[in-house]
Amino acid sequence: MVTIKDIAREAGVSISTVSFAFNGTAPVAPETKARIMEVIKRLNYQPNSAARGLVTRKTNTVCLFTPHPATDFFSFSGNNNFNDLLQGIGEVLDHKDYNLLLAWDSLGHKTKTPKLVKLMRERAMDGVLICLPEHDFQTIEELTEQNFPVVIVGSNSQANRVNSVDVDNYEISYKNTRHLLGLGHRRIAFISPGPLNYLVCEDRYEGFKDAMEEAGLRLRDDYLYIGDEKEQSGYKAAERFLTLKEPPTALVAGRDAQAVGVIDYARAHGVSVPSDLAIVSFENSAAAVKYGISSATTNLYEIGKEGARLMLKLLGRKKDRAPQNVVIPSELVVRESCGGHADALKDDAAAAAD
Structure with a gap:
């Protein structure tokens, strides 16, 4: 194996000069640098990444920190949305050789020193993308106090305090609900995509709630169901809602998988969608196309790409700047499940403006 000592001897320079030329950590005369790089190429030198990291104080590694994959809200298996997020992040980082x-914390495991703080202190990463945080911001605050690069992906609840990339989940849910209201529905139920302590779930519920209250409608506890990422949670939600003495005529599903579960229940029990029950959802996934579900785009691929790009910006900056909050555009794609049509969105937007 060729070592840095071999390069230095062959080029007739010191080891530190080779390091300066290769890593760009100090100026080297152009002709000397050219000679060193020629030797590196000729001898096919491959640097030891660990040793290089000691010199540059960089690992060329970015961490994606997620919820534990066994929660009621999140799993890796069969989760196409997470795959999209991962692909967007990976494409950008790979292009820059990162x-x-x-990483994730063990389910329900609370330690004195959280894993992210340990990874930072051990210099195992140069920055962290945090996916779908809960309300406990203590760890994020500890990282930012140390000026450690942090980007939250999938939430903008810390806007103006922490760098973030997301769709506006509150606004999407508000517009989804307004769309159903515009179609004449007043008994509208809501299926949360997960426990409300997850910020994306809270944002979507708050958007629903505010739209209902602005319409002068009372929120009903029996019209709220806390679901998860599985179709079965939509099936169970429909079973609860549609056996009520006064069932809803419409619902906002927190994710497309839940909407599919609702449709499966409706088909099995002779409930017509959308005549008896209108449905709008989030994600605009392949399932939404297959089942004819009206669904708002929440492009996790673009969120991943923009999150990674923002992280690379942070890693390349020499001076601190105010946090940047990127919002990915979204639209409701209207299909058969709500009984409406695209023009209804324009009419609703005009009414809201008035």
Whole structure:
């Protein structure tokens, strides 16, 4: 194996000069640098990444920190949305020769020193993308106090405090609900995509709630169901809602998988969608196309790409700047499940403006 000592001897320079030329950590005369790089290429020198990291204080690794994959809200298996997020992040980082580290805390495991803080202190990563945080911001605050690069992907609840990339989940849910209201529905139920302590779930519920209250409608506890990422949670939600003495005529599903579960229940029990029950959802996934579900785009691929790009910006900056909050555009794609049509969105937007 060729070492840095071999390069230095062959080029007739010191080891530190080779390091300066290769890593760009100090100026080297152009002709000397050219000679060193020629030797590196000729001898096919491959630097030791660990040793290089000691010199540059960089790992060329970004961590994606996610919820534990066994929660009621999140799993890796069969989760196409997470795959889209991962692909967007990976494409950008790979183009800049960065590695991606995937990490999470053990389910329900609370330690004195959280894993992210340990990874920072051990210099295992140069920055962290945090996916779908809960309300506990203590760890994020500890990282930012140390000026450690942090980007939250999938939430903008810390806008103006922490760098973030997301769709506006509150606004999407508000518009989804307004769309159903515009179609004449007043008994509208809501299926949360997960526990409300997850910020994306809270944002979507708050958007629903505010739209209902602005319409002068009372929120009903029996019209709220806390679901998860599985179709079965939509099936169970429909079973609860549609056996009520006064069932809803419409619902906002927190994710497309839940909407599919609702449709499966409706088909099995002779409930017509959308005549008896209108449905709008989030994600605009392949399932939404297959089942004819009206669904708002929440492009996790673009969120991943923009999150990674923002992280690379942070890693390349020499001076601190105000946090940047990127919002990915979204639209409701209207299909058969709500009984409406695209023009209804324009009419609703005009009414809201008035």
